[in-house]
Amino acid sequence: MELVMEIEQIRRKNARAKRIKWFKLKEIELCRQFKEKVLVELTHEIEDVDEWWNRTMEIILRVAREILGKSSGKMFENKETWLFNEEVKDATKQKREAKKKWEGTQMEEDWMVYKEANKLAKKTSSC
Incomplete structure (x- = not known):
């Protein structure tokens, strides 16, 4: 009996995750916009702490993606x-x-x- 197995190698080209550009919070105008939008969307009506925490995290991440943007996911490889x-x-x-x-x-x-x-x-x- 002969057993033949084919193994496919999946190569991911540039499989880096896109990240939020948090460094842009150093810019005063973007920081102000971020704070205002987060504070407008936050509500203190939720009684369960875990639910409030998860909701707050979702709001902060969504607003950060909108205002600060996301990276392309590519690594800078231009080594001098x-x-x-x-x-x-x-x-x-x-x-x-x-x-x-x-x-x-x-x-x-x-x-x-x-x-x-x-x-x-x-x-x-x-x-």
């Missing part, structure tokens, strides 16, 4: 590597090579070499 000098590039390259070697062998010595290369790369790039 041209800013790095040769020392940083070499350290990063050594780290990458050490990680590839460790992933292939899964040996403890290779792991320690990778950790040291990682520390060196972080130290050189932070200066």
Whole structure:
């Protein structure tokens, strides 16, 4: 008897969640609009605390989406590597090579070499 299984690999392109742009509350006008709209829609007539909490959360999130907007969900990946000098590039390259070697062998010595290369790369790039 022969058993044949096909496994489909589902790839999600850009499966990041869209998030509310809370940082926009730093703008005075948007902050004022947000406060006003939330206060207008809030009611204190609900007696059950859990119900009041859930209703308040729904109102705040809905108003935030309306006024502050949501992100696209994409990650910013424009890494300015041209800013790095040769020392940083070499350290990063050594780290990458050490990680590839460790992933292939899964040996403890290779792991320690990778950790040291990682520390060196972080130290050189932070200066």
